[in-house]
Amino acid sequence: MSAKDLxxxxxxxxxxxxxEIFEKYLESWLPVAIESPFIKEVNICDFFSGPGKSxxxxxGSPLRVISVINKYYDRIIKQxxxxxxxxxxxxxxxxxxxCDCIKLEQEGLKRLESFLKIELFNKEFKELFNSKKTLLKNDFNLFFLDQSxxxxxxxxxxxxxxxxPKTDFMFFISSSSFKRxxxxxxxxxxFRDINLQEISMTKQxxxxxxxxxxxxxxxxxTSKVKLYPxxxxxxxNVYGLIFGTKHPLGVDKFLKIAWDTNELNGEANFDIDDDWEAKQGVLFGVRKLSKRERYEHELEKYIMSKKDISNIELFDYTLENGHIAAHTIEVLKRLKKNNKIEYExxxxxSYDKCYKKSELKHFKIKP
Ligand SMILES: C[S@@+](CC[C@H](N)C(=O)[O-])C[C@H]1O[C@@H](n2cnc3c(N)ncnc32)[C@H](O)[C@@H]1O
Incomplete structure (x- = not known):
């Protein structure tokens, strides 16, 4: 079961x-810390770094971390x-x-002065994790666990x-290895309790x-953590990332990146649910709905089962179902146009309106 050396x-x-998914997430995660008056320090931990580049x-992930830091250097210093x-x-x-790769970057990073500390380790992951976890536990962290x-x-x-409590993490896993x-x-x-029968019955x-x-x-x-694939x-072979966060803003950001990476399904680098076929139209006389269409259909049913619904409830529903606000907004606009709901x-x-600014809005469902 030896993994290939990439x-x-x-x-x-x-x-x-x-x-790129990791880099884009870091790129949208870091400004949250930069702009927050409550966050004074963050840790970015790349536990399986590799040599820095191909x-x-x-x-590689180390140079991507450095380039994101460089992108925001003036705002980091200012805040x-x-x-x-x-x-x-x-x-x-x-x-x-x-070490050589990071050394070459040091000159450019000098301008960040004491605001940047880089530590390099040559340790077995678990040993390092165990030695660091107490120190990191309550900090604002992003962990990348890119195991082979x-x-x-x-x-x-x-x-x-x-x-x-305040750590977002992303780990890589070779999922189809479980089948073999x-x-x-x-x-x-x-993985003592993994269900072998379920594995054998699951498509690759x-x-x-x-x-x-x-x-x-x-x-x-009792945990608030949410995981997305x-x-x-x-x-x-099938691999993948699993992203975890306890914060709706983290979910929102990850899902935007995922849907941006594949606008067909927002969860894979290929047509995982045969949505392309669905988009092509009728197959054997039956029109299969795409993932987005299925969501829109379910959402409409959910809204129409109520008398009144708030924007917060709708935003939470959107994230819970692995979609982005734009998908929900389109449904709301259509329902309004068809005279099924009322709002001004x-x-x-959005996260901003629902959580940051707490602008409560109600949608009235017409009888
Ligand atoms: C998938 S690669 C990471 C690639 C890296 N993110 C990049 O962008 O180049 C996994 C790395 O973990 C290293 N590794 C393997 N076992 C490890 C362990 N027990 N602890 C820490 N690193 C380990 C491997 O040598 C390999 O370089």
Missing amino acids: HKESFTEETITKL VDGVK KLQINILFNEYIKKKYGQL GVKHITEDVFLELIEF FASDPSFQKH TEMHKLILQYYRGKIPR FTIKKGV GHPCI
Whole structure:
């Protein structure tokens, strides 16, 4: 069950998709901290850093972190935000390359002076995580856990991660490996309670969603953490990212990136639900609805089952169902045009209106 070393060749398109999702999330997460009067310090932890870049110089996660920091350097200084970066790589040779790579960036980063601290580690992930977790626990953190296979985000690590109150995390997992290896003793050691029958009955392309459900099933009822997937298919293999946050703003930002990456389904780098077929029209006389159409249909039913609904309820419903505000707004506009609901002005379905400014708005459903 040895995972392929992605640093021996050029990064594939799929690796770049994964890294871009992480980079875009960091790019929208960091300004939240910069602008917040309550956040004075943040930690960005890249626990499986690799050497910094690909063999042919394409930016890996470490260089992507640095370039996002550089992008915001004047605002970081102005707001006096302390940024601590942790890079970690276990393999000695790659760790050496990582150190060299970061060293080359130091000159450009000098302008951030004492507002930036970069620490480099050559440690086994779990050992480093255990040594840092108490210190990091209550901070405002973003963790990127770009493991090669499956074995590092074990149940105990996951349960600890979701205990952190202000930490957003993104981890990579080779989901289709479960299909091939789940019954191996080495796998069973890490995933004792995984349902082997369910795995064998699940299509390869659905494996990442199944693994997402496995982790969701571990979340205690009292926890506010929400998990969202992005499936990445490469040939016959299926991998993916699992993103976790306790904050609706984090969910909103991640889902915008996911739908931006694939406007067909917002959750995969391919047509995971055959939505393209649905868009093409009638198949054997039956018109299959696309993911977005199914959502619009369900949302309309949900709204029409009520007498009155608020923008906050609608925004929460949107995120809960893995969609973005634009999808909900379109339904509301259509319902208004068709004289089914009543409201004045803009629908106000956004994090800003619903949570930051608490602008409550009501939509009246016509009998
Ligand atoms: C998928 S790669 C990460 C790629 C990286 N994010 C990039 O952009 O280049 C996973 C990395 O984790 C390292 N690694 C493997 N086992 C590890 C462990 N137990 N602790 C920390 N790093 C480990 C591997 O050497 C490899 O470089």
